Amino acid sequence: METAFEALIAFFLIVSGIFGFVGSFGLLKLRDAMSRLHAPTKATTLGVGGVLLASIFHSIAIEHHLSLHELLITLFLFLTAPVTAHFIAKAHIHMSETPETLPGAEQDGIWATHDVPVVEKTEGDKDSTA
Amino acid sequence: MKLLRRIFPHPHMTLLLTLVWMLLANSLSLNSLIFGLFLGVVIPFVTQPYWPDQPKLRNWLMVIEYILVVLYDIVVANIVVARIILFKRDQDRQPAWVCVPLDLRTPEAITVLAGTITMTPGTVTADLSAEGHNLLVHCLDASDPDAVRDEIKQRYERRLKEIFE
Numbered sequence: 001m002e003t004a005f006e007a008l009i010a011f012f013l014i015v016s017g018i019f020g021f022v023g024s025f026g027l028l029k030l031r032d033a034m035s036r037l038h039a040p041t042k043a044t045t046l047g048v049g050g051v052l053l054a055s056i057f058h059s060i061a062i063e064h065h066l067s068l069h070e071l072l073i074t075l076f077l078f079l080t081a082p083v084t085a086h087f088i089a090k091a092h093i094h095m096s097e098t099p100e101t102l103p104g105a106e107q108d109g110i111w112a113t114h115d116v117p118v119v120e121k122t123e124g125d126k127d128s129t130a
Numbered sequence: 131m132k133l134l135r136r137i138f139p140h141p142h143m144t145l146l147l148t149l150v151w152m153l154l155a156n157s158l159s160l161n162s163l164i165f166g167l168f169l170g171v172v173i174p175f176v177t178q179p180y181w182p183d184q185p186k187l188r189n190w191l192m193v194i195e196y197i198l199v200v201l202y203d204i205v206v207a208n209i210v211v212a213r214i215i216l217f218k219r220d221q222d223r224q225p226a227w228v229c230v231p232l233d234l235r236t237p238e239a240i241t242v243l244a245g246t247i248t249m250t251p252g253t254v255t256a257d258l259s260a261e262g263h264n265l266l267v268h269c270l271d272a273s274d275p276d277a278v279r280d281e282i283k284q285r286y287e288r289r290l291k292e293i294f295e
């Protein structure tokens with residue numbers, strides 16, 4: 001029985017290792033900033049998820065007590081990953097997209113990130129955006 | 131009843147916070163249950179003025195179904211994205227922006243939808259339109275952007291509409 005559980009734990013660790021690797025490899029391989037954003041938001045979810053599952057099984061089978069901390073980590077990961085991705089995407093839109101390069105926003109006309117009053121840039125602003 | 135409503139503005143939140151606290155403490159003792167309940171009562175009470183129009187969840191079965199559908203899609207998403215990254219030549223990949231018109235109006239529902247889109251197959255939510263009627267979605271590899279839009283509307287938005295509105 002112990003061996004079966006160890007095999008299961010090893011399986012989840014290997015799966016998570018593979019997906020963690022793929023996520024990082026995607027960062028190197030993909031050609032544009034928005035595509036690179038896909039790799040860490042997704043491939044890594046299963047990467048971390050695998051480690052957490054392995055950890056739960058380990059505490060049940062080997063240490064003989066129930067540990068559910070890992071579920072919380074998953075929950076927090078699901079809350080934070082989309083928010084981070086959204087921030088990075090917004091930064092990308094600010095820096096390298098114009099309303100013309102994006103599809104139209106139908107009846108609203110413009111995307112929220114571009115919907116800012118135009119302000120004359122001072123020297124200080126230029127430094128911070130460069 | 132009104133007093134009860136004032137003291138427990140979000141009864142579900144109280145339950146959720148208690149559960150999260152007990153998971154954090156990682157123990158089933160009475161000690162952590164009582165402190166969890168205390169936090170579960172105090173936090174919603176203190177934050178109540180900052181969240182005036184709380185949405186009402188209509189259908190708890192639908193919530194569970196939605197969570198299961200999304201979890202399944204996340205696993206599929208990981209495999210699909212891994213395949214694209216590993217085996218597709220970068221020149222063959224067709225990244226695309228897709229505009230998804232929204233039927234949802236509740237801010238909380240739109241937030242959940244945007245988060246779901248980010249976690250599922252080859253799509254990332256990038257922006258919301260100025261008045262909140264459309265979502266800007268980036269696809270990693272979309273030969274048919276319309277199909278992506280229809281799937282998001284069919285699979286997630288329809289369910290969220292039943293849950294929130």
